Amino acid sequence: MSDPGHIDQRNGRLSQARDWTLVHYATLKRQVERLALAREPSPEGIDLARLDALDTAGAVLLMELVGAGPLAAIDDWAPELPATRRALLRTLGEAMADNQPPVVRPVRPLRDGLARTGQLVEGLWQQQRQLLGFIGQVLVTLAATAWRPARWRLTSMVAQVHQTGLNALPIVALLTFLVGVVVAFLGATVLRDFGATIYTVHLVAFAFLREFGVLLAAILLAGRTASAFTAQLGAMKANEELDAVRTLGLDPVELLVLPRVLAMMLALPILTFVGMLSGILGGALVCLLALDISLTQFLAILQRDIPLDHFLVGLAKAPPFAFLVAVIGCLEGFKVSGSAQSVGEHTTSSVVQSIFVVILLDAVAALFFMEMGW
Amino acid sequence: MNATREPLIRIRGLTNRFGEHRVHEDLDLDLYPGEILGVVGGSGTGKSVLLRSIVGLKRPSTGGIEVFGQDLRRLPAPARSRVERRFGVLFQRGALFTSLTVQENVALPLIEHLGLPRPDAETLARAKLALAGLPGKAAIQYPAELSGGMIKRAALARALALDPEVLFLDEPTAGLDPIAAAAFDRLILTLRDALGLSVFLVTHDLDTLHTACDRVAVLSRGRVLVADRLDVVAATDDDWIQAYFHGPRGRAARRAAHPVEEP
Numbered sequence: 001m002s003d004p005g006h007i008d009q010r011n012g013r014l015s016q017a018r019d020w021t022l023v024h025y026a027t028l029k030r031q032v033e034r035l036a037l038a039r040e041p042s043p044e045g046i047d048l049a050r051l052d053a054l055d056t057a058g059a060v061l062l063m064e065l066v067g068a069g070p071l072a073a074i075d076d077w078a079p080e081l082p083a084t085r086r087a088l089l090r091t092l093g094e095a096m097a098d099n100q101p102p103v104v105r106p107v108r109p110l111r112d113g114l115a116r117t118g119q120l121v122e123g124l125w126q127q128q129r130q131l132l133g134f135i136g137q138v139l140v141t142l143a144a145t146a147w148r149p150a151r152w153r154l155t156s157m158v159a160q161v162h163q164t165g166l167n168a169l170p171i172v173a174l175l176t177f178l179v180g181v182v183v184a185f186l187g188a189t190v191l192r193d194f195g196a197t198i199y200t201v202h203l204v205a206f207a208f209l210r211e212f213g214v215l216l217a218a219i220l221l222a223g224r225t226a227s228a229f230t231a232q233l234g235a236m237k238a239n240e241e242l243d244a245v246r247t248l249g250l251d252p253v254e255l256l257v258l259p260r261v262l263a264m265m266l267a268l269p270i271l272t273f274v275g276m277l278s279g280i281l282g283g284a285l286v287c288l289l290a291l292d293i294s295l296t297q298f299l300a301i302l303q304r305d306i307p308l309d310h311f312l313v314g315l316a317k318a319p320p321f322a323f324l325v326a327v328i329g330c331l332e333g334f335k336v337s338g339s340a341q342s343v344g345e346h347t348t349s350s351v352v353q354s355i356f357v358v359i360l361l362d363a364v365a366a367l368f369f370m371e372m373g374w
Numbered sequence: 375m376n377a378t379r380e381p382l383i384r385i386r387g388l389t390n391r392f393g394e395h396r397v398h399e400d401l402d403l404d405l406y407p408g409e410i411l412g413v414v415g416g417s418g419t420g421k422s423v424l425l426r427s428i429v430g431l432k433r434p435s436t437g438g439i440e441v442f443g444q445d446l447r448r449l450p451a452p453a454r455s456r457v458e459r460r461f462g463v464l465f466q467r468g469a470l471f472t473s474l475t476v477q478e479n480v481a482l483p484l485i486e487h488l489g490l491p492r493p494d495a496e497t498l499a500r501a502k503l504a505l506a507g508l509p510g511k512a513a514i515q516y517p518a519e520l521s522g523g524m525i526k527r528a529a530l531a532r533a534l535a536l537d538p539e540v541l542f543l544d545e546p547t548a549g550l551d552p553i554a555a556a557a558f559d560r561l562i563l564t565l566r567d568a569l570g571l572s573v574f575l576v577t578h579d580l581d582t583l584h585t586a587c588d589r590v591a592v593l594s595r596g597r598v599l600v601a602d603r604l605d606v607v608a609a610t611d612d613d614w615i616q617a618y619f620h621g622p623r624g625r626a627a628r629r630a631a632h633p634v635e636e637p
Binding site: 021022023025026029054055056057059060063084085087088091092095096099100101102103104337338339340341342 | 472473477484488490494497498500501502504505507509510511512513514516517518534536537561564565567568569
């Protein structure tokens with residue numbers, strides 16, 4: 001279709017011929033490199049009269065032979081070229097003449113690795129400080145708006161309850177139901193050896209009332225809602241919407257964070273309750289089908305042996321979990337810095353952090369409740 | 375003179391609907407080889423939608439768009455990719471890949487489509503960035519670190535990466551300072567003259583229309599009202615065109631481009 005360009009060498013003159021275009025870049029580059037080794041870049045003895053096609057890639061290659069400065073002065077040494085072509089070469093020469101290549105820092109593995117570790121530790125410390133600061137800010141804003149019902153964002157909050165609570169209900173119910181089934185089977189297998197399968201009822205009830213109901217619901221919300229909060233607020237940050245909110249004299253924490261945090265604190269206890277019920281239901285189903293414990297018997301044991309305290313201990317953990325998950329999600333959203341990659345990084349970070357915090361806090365709470373004898 | 379040449383892009387009977395809202399209604403337009411076609415129109419007249427339809431990002435409701443004599447939508451994927459490689463598109467907000475440096479942004483199509491080794495691709499990329507007016511040290515920065523004007527230039531360099539035959543520019547001078555905008559117009563003209571590019575230029579910039587465009591197409595009420603040389607378009611009897619070209623800004627731009635014509 002087109003002839004690859006080449007360089008003829010005849011009695012000391014270099015003659016560029018045929019097509020100097022991007023398609024033939026590899027061939028031309030080899031020739032240019034070979035010649036560039038042998039001579040200083042200069043227009044000396046270069047003849048462009050036989051050039052057929054030339055595009056920007058070809059022009060760049062010519063520049064490597066000629067040098068940027070001389071290319072800018074092409075009118076002086078190659079007036080036989082068409083004016084349009086000279087204009088391109090001149091423009092490129094002028095642009096590249098005072099263009100320094102960027103300085104790339106060399107990689108030093110040991111030093112860089114050490115520096116990176118330091119950065120990560122410092123980052124972790126800053127992150128905790130920021131989180132504490134943000135929690136304080138949210139609480140202050142909450143206290144400031146609590147007395148003024150006119151500033152409550154009810155519509156926004158109801159919409160958030162719908163999204164974080166109602167829409168999450170089926171998945172929370174299904175998941176806890178399945179875990180209830182698994183726990184009951186586990187218990188039945190171990191307890192059968194002792195002839196104590198009846199205690200499967202206690203196991204399922206204890207596990208779901210105290211721990212699993214709230215923990216599973218909180219982890220699901222961390223994955224489902226904290227990430228959504230980060231992505232929503234992060235996209236708003238990237239689009240300068242948060243800045244717009246501020247310049248309008250509004251408080252983004254009051255406008256965007258509070259409704260989300262409050263909605264989550266309302267939704268998680270409800271989801272926890274549903275999680276407890278459906279986990280126990282899963283356990284009851286296994287008892288009925290695999291262990292021949294009838295539903296009546298199951299309920300009678302629940303009523304007789306499981307005090308209400310366990311339910312309250314489990315439920316009491318829901319609001320603080322919800323608060324932390326929502327606050328982490330929102331804070332990570334505020335930290336997004338404009339690029340799509342940053343939205344992704346902070347969404348990941350928000351899910352990891354909120355699940356970590358939920359499990360850590362649950363472990364601490366378990367210790368505390370045990371020591372208190374609750 | 376245009377009538378004798380084969381158009382590169384031929385749009386016939388293009389209709390675009392979004393639900394009940396009709397953006398284009400039976401629209402005809404041609405782009406000839408080597409010309410710079412300015413597309414103007416009020417906000418919401420579907421200039422960007424037209425551009426997206428031509429490059430194949432938006433499926434038209436009805437009507438045909440022929441590019442290099444072929445209908446993009448009927449081509450199998452590899453052939454379509456080959457045609458698309460002959461396009462260079464500059465999006466309104468740059469659309470640089472935020473996870474890559476500026477230089478990698480420009481080098482990406484060179485590496486992917488031509489299999490150039492990375493150092494070669496980056497040398498070429500730096501030259502194109504310089505051509506587009508970016509300083510050398512900007513090459514290893516990420517798009518998030520650049521100003522709006524620099525993003526525009528980097529995006530132009532990426533659009534030029536594969537030395538395309540048709541360049542689509544969506545409001546290239548919006549957000550540039552007047553000096554940079556004038557340099558941009560000059561660069562487009564230089565490239566067109568040297569490389570024989572065809573340019574489809576969506577713009578609001580009256581100065582660009584006066585200095586760079588060979589023909590101007592005016593979109594209004596879903597059609598191309600008129601597509602012709604600027605003086606013919608400016609003389610067309612239509613309220614919007616009269617207000618656009620003979621308003622205070624239009625007069626100023628014309629005086630700047632042709633200082634002797636007006637007293």
